[in-house]
Amino acid sequence: MYSKLSLNFTTLIFLCLFSHFLSAQDFTLIQNVNVWDGTSDKLKNGQSVLIEDNLVKEVGKNLSAPDGANIIDGKGKTLIPGMSDAHTHLATTSRGNDRRNSEHWMYIAAKSTKAAENFLMLGFTTVRDLGGPVFGLKRAIDEGIIPGPRIYPSGGFLSQTSGHGDFRNPSEPNPHFAGKGNLPMDQQGWFYLVDGRPEVLKAARENLKNGATQLKVMAGGGISSEFDPIHSVQFTPDELSAAVEAAADWDTYVAVHIYTSKGIIRALEAGVKCIDHGHLVDEEAMKLIKEKDAWLVPQSYWSLRPAPDSTVELTNRMKKSLQVRAGAINEMELAKKYNVNLGYGTDAFGPLGGEERALQEFTSRVRWYTPLEVLKQATSGNAKLLAMCGKLDPYTEGKLGVVEPGAYADLLIYEGNPLEDEQVIVNYKENLKLIMKDGKVYKNEL
Numbered sequence: 001m002y003s004k005l006s007l008n009f010t011t012l013i014f015l016c017l018f019s020h021f022l023s024a025q026d027f028t029l030i031q032n033v034n035v036w037d038g039t040s041d042k043l044k045n046g047q048s049v050l051i052e053d054n055l056v057k058e059v060g061k062n063l064s065a066p067d068g069a070n071i072i073d074g075k076g077k078t079l080i081p082g083m084s085d086a087h088t089h090l091a092t093t094s095r096g097n098d099r100r101n102s103e104h105w106m107y108i109a110a111k112s113t114k115a116a117e118n119f120l121m122l123g124f125t126t127v128r129d130l131g132g133p134v135f136g137l138k139r140a141i142d143e144g145i146i147p148g149p150r151i152y153p154s155g156g157f158l159s160q161t162s163g164h165g166d167f168r169n170p171s172e173p174n175p176h177f178a179g180k181g182n183l184p185m186d187q188q189g190w191f192y193l194v195d196g197r198p199e200v201l202k203a204a205r206e207n208l209k210n211g212a213t214q215l216k217v218m219a220g221g222g223i224s225s226e227f228d229p230i231h232s233v234q235f236t237p238d239e240l241s242a243a244v245e246a247a248a249d250w251d252t253y254v255a256v257h258i259y260t261s262k263g264i265i266r267a268l269e270a271g272v273k274c275i276d277h278g279h280l281v282d283e284e285a286m287k288l289i290k291e292k293d294a295w296l297v298p299q300s301y302w303s304l305r306p307a308p309d310s311t312v313e314l315t316n317r318m319k320k321s322l323q324v325r326a327g328a329i330n331e332m333e334l335a336k337k338y339n340v341n342l343g344y345g346t347d348a349f350g351p352l353g354g355e356e357r358a359l360q361e362f363t364s365r366v367r368w369y370t371p372l373e374v375l376k377q378a379t380s381g382n383a384k385l386l387a388m389c390g391k392l393d394p395y396t397e398g399k400l401g402v403v404e405p406g407a408y409a410d411l412l413i414y415e416g417n418p419l420e421d422e423q424v425i426v427n428y429k430e431n432l433k434l435i436m437k438d439g440k441v442y443k444n445e446l
């Protein structure tokens, strides 16, 4: 008698849990929105979007809500897919010297957490992070502990000694010659100073072990590193090939930091698939980007920066910056002429709040592309670039950068029509009314 009762009781508990499980789906119905699906040229007016858990289930007119669904009235505003930024450094919220010498790693981590949230609140639901120790940040975001975009991490960037990842001051010894004297930034996984094929392979594989979805290699001079001239080409063809081979063995690719044509051509010939920056590209190098079906991720908004006050004495970094900026317009002219794969990636890093610069790229790109074309670059276009990490893609449950059944429920609702006016996106504080990522609402001013 007793055992029968207890069995029935157990069964009852089980049934309760099971029925709870059956009804655990979370439905949200967004009604009365004009939908842009991420690929087409027009808005579809008067639509509803049904979301089940973290995926879009249906898009159409007059969809009915399942029992218990959350209902959101879109009030006739515009719904688009979440945007992505293909070139961020979420961990980089201060200058190299501060990170190296005066900031505790936990302070850096706390600021990175805020930077990630800031990107999400601009409308970027996904980023490709092109260097820095963001593996833990990604994990915390994916686990829902903190708000932030999905992250495709690169891990520590690979730089040769004296290259664009070599931030040592003259008094800091080279770790290769100083025995155990590792640099703090090295230990935290910001970069690997590597020379020669075996060292490149080792650092590449270390990043892949840690969860990098693609590799970032410094292939030429940079602005924020003091001692490498912009014209310098970094890594030999064989060193670049080593990184490409290590990436290919894990079904992914290499992206490089490079401004000059000479470096672009060397990288492409070594099998690099993504050219980041590229401001000093010439006709020959742009043709090769097209021929190799590679990607270009330029920052055209640098062309909008005001010229420095003529009374100010220019630092080395300012001079380098001016040298690079001078190519920004020519780069876009050539990119348009050869119709290359163009990623939307802004390299907007630095002190907190500076993330807003990531939207300025809309303001500058409309000189060459319509607002609709730029939106495609920042959504469905970037999704193709992100997917180049093949079997390492951490987000395969749904599609990114589109609004259609089976896509991730990464959705934005704007006041106004961003297909016709890019300033709707840029002035996000007034216009961005709803942010949903993975089916969860992070902002709702409807």
Ligand SMILES: [Zn+2]
Binding pocket: 087, 088, 089, 130, 347
């Ligand atoms: Zn960068």
